[in-house]
Amino acid sequence: MAAIATIAILMATIASAASSTVIIESEGRVQEQALALRAAEVNPQNDRIIAVGEEGYAILLSSNNPTDSTIMRVLSTEYNVTLNSVSWHSGGRTAFLAGDSGIVLRYAESDHGVELVEGTGALESTDINAISWRNNGDRAYLGGEDGRIYSYDAENGFQLLDTAQSGSDITSISCHRHHSLCIVTTIEDGVAIIDRDSQVHWLGKTDNTWLDSICSDEDVNECIIIASGRRISALLLKPDDAGSSIIEEEEVIGELSGEFIGISGFRDNSVVIFMAPYSIIQYDLDSRQSYRMLEHEDVKDAELALSSTNIIHIWGEDDRNGHTISSDGTVAEFSPPLSQESDLMTKGMIVLVAIAVPGSIFGLFFMNSKTLQGWYYSRRNAKRQKANDRAKQLEKKQASDKKKQ
16 A cells, blocks of 8 residues: 555655646757758658658758767658658558659668659649558558549558548558558548448538647547647547547637647647647647647747747657647657756655655566556556547437437
């Protein structure tokens, strides 16, 4: 019981710190000239990031130190088209860069070469807005203008899977990291899900302009989708019956100025939404609550030049330590305010002293305690069960609503 109480103290300490705002510092542009970047993605090994943009521009950076010139490399694409999306293969050694006029390029880490993927003629010069590899790396999905959804695999090349009913553009494709399911968002045709057999199921919600999506936590059968008007919702996945997956009623995030641009996830599976003008909010998947993480006024006070840029991607360890990259190529680092770091360390020392007095070291105690290990794993399983219970409640509500009609 004493050990569990100690854990509670530690968690309360961390939670209280996590609710505070972060400070941000610009590290400058990755190139001297202003760029026009559209998208970026960190590799599965979490040590490299590729950013892409207009005029076929693509650059490889260190994700831990983006301005490290020994890692930084502008990739030679040889195609003067806008690249709109990038997706690393699950193996982390190659990545697809996709853009206008049906251009899909393959980057290879081995020699940093970039080449056109064979068979792109099947895309019929469609402007590709989104691309994502599914979890096992056997297939990629692409979405573009006129609501076209394609698949790609080594055996069959590019194939048209489906087209949105009204032909509105695809805005994002995100694949779950455990299940072979991917979700698709559109401007006017709502949300779709691609099942493990590459069948597309349209789930509705056509009354919103959906902007972006993410499936951040592999332990939970949920993805997050965002729409214009600062609307956010969760999609509850049904892996064995993808077409019956449920979209929760969207929530409008009030008391904020600005508009949603995109959504990113951290290594700890937490989710953040970036906005224009430059600001960030955190979204907690368990509680369905949002929290102000970085306010635009604070950015203006600290980094005036940074405040006028638009974020295209955020990455890092968690919502307290990480980086952002903007459309003009400006990289920034965020971290807790020094006063809070000091306060957290002081609290941590108090806890450690309290542990040390009885003569036990928390880490060793945990490793040798089946009770504490069981507590940890039961907590993780509880997250999964909570998501399943939420899905069942929504199913009952939908069934009840249908009976009343």
